Amino acid sequence: MTRKRAGLVALFGAALLALAVEPAAAAQIQDSTTDSLIWGLNMNLLYVAIPITVLVEGILIYTVWRFRNQEEALPTQENRRLEVTWTIATAIILLFVGVASYQVMASPYVTAEAGDQAALQEQDTELITVEAQRYGWTFYYNESSWDGQAEVTTRTDLKIPANQDVAFRVTSRDWLHAFHVPGLGLKSDAFPGQYNRLRTNAGNTGTYQLYCAEYCGSGHSQMLGTVEVVPQDEYEDWLAEQKSGGDSEGSSE
Template identity: 55%
Template sequence: MTATRIRRAVGISVGLALTTLFVAPAAAQPSINSELISDLNTSLLYAAVPITVLVELILIYTVYRFKDSGEAKPTQENRRLEITWTVATAIILLFVGLASTQVLASSYIAGTTADSPSAEGGNVEGLSKNVSGAYAPTEDNAIQIEAVAYKYAWTFNYIDSQGDVSSTNTLVIPEDRPVYLHLVSNDWLHSFHAPDLGLKQDAFPGQYNTMKTKVTEPGTYQLYCAEYCGVGHSQMTGTIEVKSQSEYQSWLDEQRSGGAGNTTGNASNGTATNNQTATNNQTAAANESTNASARLA
């Protein structure tokens, strides 16, 4: 393979990588977050495939071409070739950097920015804790929900509900509206994770983390705690129900008019169930340890 052919192959690979900037993935995603992540992964994949193919072809050619050589020969200097692959590498790295920066700079991926910070959590009206880290929305039609994590459940307080509306382990949000989730923990580290929606953010005690999303497809999505938090960690699950705007408003009205008490009751029952489960798990672990000690004795 001559130097000219290698330069041409490198040029074709770089060209294919650059065209991915203008290629939109066909698969629809249910949220802005997952769409941004999927687009970035697809673009990087399109860039990586031609580079991988080129490297493998050069490797195969080299093995075949020099398989019968009995003595290694010194490499001859080729300034044009060196300049070509240096420039090609720089262009590829620039493409990866620009594509990644466009996604990571988005408020849907990076979380809250300094556009509208509140020095204290209490400055965002309706939050239950006066700690730092919460950011107010920048959009007029955005809604705010406080997500409080504890062993081993989630409580969601709907700040803009014009009343005391909360739910446990079921987050209800409207479609096609920005949603700001103010995450905080009552005890230790937890993590809010909804993989189908591209959402993942830690919940710390004594600090709010504000996560932004907008879901475009109604439906029910799975919610997990993605940070090990104790014996009941595997049962710290929930759901995210995405409703149309009219259904979401009807749900809020129902909670205010009498369902709120039921929701609170469900929260208490959920907490009691989780606590009982944790107690049972701890008892089982203690019994197992005792049995193991007896067997060793």
């Protein structure tokens, strides 16, 4: 392999590794940290996939056109430099995909760790239990909710604070459902008697669509809800109002 070719391969590898580190080094909150990380990984993989696709298709089109009048296929000659080049390039691409994917999949905002309640409280994390049932949603708020003693409960509509970590426990009262909020990058199966965990930090206020992403029966298409992201002070005022109102179901039912 010539020095020039080796230099090009090394430069290509460095560029891929730089892109792989980008999601962790410069994660900017969009709609949520989860959404930002997932889309960042998706775009970085596209940076690799699109050039490779164009290159392969270009070679295929050239080959078909170049040898369109060839009556009989001829064996190709061995080219060690070419073999070494594409072996190294493949290794670099796989290394890039591995590093980029690991940094995103290892993030607690994408693959939430169970953790204990005390540790989550120390991290100033809002704890919410999401319970699915035929054909709707029930949400239990506050740190005590994970002890089965929620002070505030709403149905259908979920409210969370902006710019604060929020941890969800997702479960089901009857059979299989799936909690899905595409705008925030959140999705988790809901199993009876089990808890799946999600974690996010919403950066933008607004209302996001919530629905069940697992066919669960005749009322599946109507199993809708909303997730409203509000400023921290407004969220705290809302919680206090719900607690003092004496009606644990709140006004979101």
